[in-house]
Amino acid sequence: MAIxxxxxxxxxxxxxxxxxxxxxxxxxRDFTIxxxxxxxLEYDKKEIFNVDLFKKLGDYGLLGIxxxxxxxxxxxxxxxxxxxxxxxxxxxxxxxxxxxAHAQLMVNNLAQNGSDEQKSRILPKVCSGDWIGCMAMSEPxxxxxxxxxxxxxxxxxxxxxxINGNKMWITNGAIDDSxxxxxxxxxxxxxGTDSKGRAELTTFLVERGMEGYSVGQxxxxxxxxxxxxxxxxxxxxxxxPNENVVGNxxxxxxxxxxNLEIERIALAAMSLGIARRSLSAMNKYASEREAFxxxxxxxxxxxxxxxESYAEYRAMRAYIYDTAANTNLSMAGNRLDSDGVxxxxxxxxxxxADRAIQVMGGYGxxxxxxxxxxxxxxxxxxxxxxxxxxxxxxITRDLAKNSSNIDG
Ligand SMILES: Cc1cc2nc3c(=O)[nH]c(=O)nc-3n(C[C@H](O)[C@H](O)[C@H](O)COP(=O)(O)OP(=O)(O)OC[C@H]3O[C@@H](n4cnc5c(N)ncnc54)[C@H](O)[C@@H]3O)c2cc1C
Numbered sequence: 001m002a003i004x005x006x007x008x009x010x011x012x013x014x015x016x017x018x019x020x021x022x023x024x025x026x027x028x029r030d031f032t033i034x035x036x037x038x039x040x041l042e043y044d045k046k047e048i049f050n051v052d053l054f055k056k057l058g059d060y061g062l063l064g065i066x067x068x069x070x071x072x073x074x075x076x077x078x079x080x081x082x083x084x085x086x087x088x089x090x091x092x093x094x095x096x097x098x099x100x101a102h103a104q105l106m107v108n109n110l111a112q113n114g115s116d117e118q119k120s121r122i123l124p125k126v127c128s129g130d131w132i133g134c135m136a137m138s139e140p141x142x143x144x145x146x147x148x149x150x151x152x153x154x155x156x157x158x159x160x161x162x163i164n165g166n167k168m169w170i171t172n173g174a175i176d177d178s179x180x181x182x183x184x185x186x187x188x189x190x191x192g193t194d195s196k197g198r199a200e201l202t203t204f205l206v207e208r209g210m211e212g213y214s215v216g217q218x219x220x221x222x223x224x225x226x227x228x229x230x231x232x233x234x235x236x237x238x239x240x241p242n243e244n245v246v247g248n249x250x251x252x253x254x255x256x257x258x259n260l261e262i263e264r265i266a267l268a269a270m271s272l273g274i275a276r277r278s279l280s281a282m283n284k285y286a287s288e289r290e291a292f293x294x295x296x297x298x299x300x301x302x303x304x305x306x307x308e309s310y311a312e313y314r315a316m317r318a319y320i321y322d323t324a325a326n327t328n329l330s331m332a333g334n335r336l337d338s339d340g341v342x343x344x345x346x347x348x349x350x351x352x353a354d355r356a357i358q359v360m361g362g363y364g365x366x367x368x369x370x371x372x373x374x375x376x377x378x379x380x381x382x383x384x385x386x387x388x389x390x391x392x393x394x395i396t397r398d399l400a401k402n403s404s405n406i407d408g
């Protein structure tokens with residue numbers, strides 16, 4: 001990793017900028033090989049979320065990786081978030097997606113935007129894994145067009161809020177096949193409409209057991225990410241106390257925008273894990289397999305698959321960790337590169353997993369050899385957390401306002 005042969009620290013290793021980061025990577029890599037890898041194929045096949053394994057991430061301090069230590073977290077930065085997601089995804093992107101939905105989409109959001117009272121009350125439970133959380137933004141009729149959302153909340157005379165609407169595609173929305181809901185939902189709902197007809201958003205912390213909150217359906221038969229549960233949530237006259245509103249009503253766009261940056265970096269880092277595993281598998285196989293009396297790595301077409309994949313992998317790694325190093329978790333401000341890095345890394349991972357299957361021929365197409373699962377999982381990363389087309393739109397918009405990243 002970052003230690004050179006002479007024992008000195010390699011300050012140029014952007015993926016392990018400090019000894020703490022390097023130790024984190026080593027710890028997660030060890031955990032992944034010993035505990036995540038052996039269960040990955042089975043949980044993908046059965047389409048179930050491994051709750052017991054998830055809770056172990058709490059014992060290692062990973063569920064609150066970016067949460068200050070006073071609330072039970074590890075107090076680390078965006079680079080650490082990328083490291084954990086890269087390492088878990090090397091073996092099991094589906095399991096990692098459940099981790100990301102909890103630790104980045106819900107827990108980090110609360111750590112950055114919640115009140116002291118909300119943080120003291122809830123963060124210790126989600127950092128330890130006692131509670132499993134999710135983030136509900138998308139709806140059956142509104143995804144990219146998020147400000148069109150219809151889920152609405154109205155404040156009652158007694159100060160509590162009544163919420164109505166459905167959320168769709170929510171990772172960790174159901175914990176099991178019996179429809180047990182997540183312990184806590186970071187929910188965006190419309191509490192007003194601006195002069196352009198767009199939603200004014202408010203964030204609610206909806207806890208399991210609150211009246212009117214339930215799972216509509218667990219979504220089965222996904223192409224990939226099958227080790228994470230995806231569900232529709234129903235809020236039917238759901239009553240939430242005023243103390244569970246985060247920030248001021250109508251001002252939650254900033255929560256959403258700020259958190260989308262770390263979400264996109266984490267999803268790009270998941271792509272990096274997929275790319276590294278796929279590249280490693282094709283590289284090894286190309287030496288082991290012979291055809292026409294030669295190792296297949298002697299064939300020019302196989303060399304193209306490996307050569308292009310290596311160069312793309314290295315470019316992803318540099319761009320992801322450069323973006324992470326320049327992303328402050330407590331401030332919005334790096335949308336351009338969090339969009340850019342996800343745009344580039346997700347498609348690169350899908351292409352590298354695809355080439356790994358091609359290099360491995362029939363074996364690559366079979367679950368035991370892992371890469372077909374990574375290929376299925378990689379496709380989601382081009383959709384969730386913002387589609388490729390959404391990234392095109394944002395990047396082009398941001399560059400119209402400020403092109404210093406091109407010329408600077
Ligand atoms: C497995 C899985 C897990 C998910 N987890 C979560 C979660 O935990 N929480 C959550 O809130 N959501 C989650 N999502 C939802 C995800 O974020 C959305 O699917 C995504 O934002 C796209 O929304 P959509 O599916 O409604 O597609 P749409 O937005 O309807 O897009 C359909 C197509 O139209 C294109 N399009 C839309 N607008 C434009 C435009 N202006 N210009 C060009 N093209 C455009 C899109 O790029 C896409 O190609 C998850 C989705 C999946 C599949």
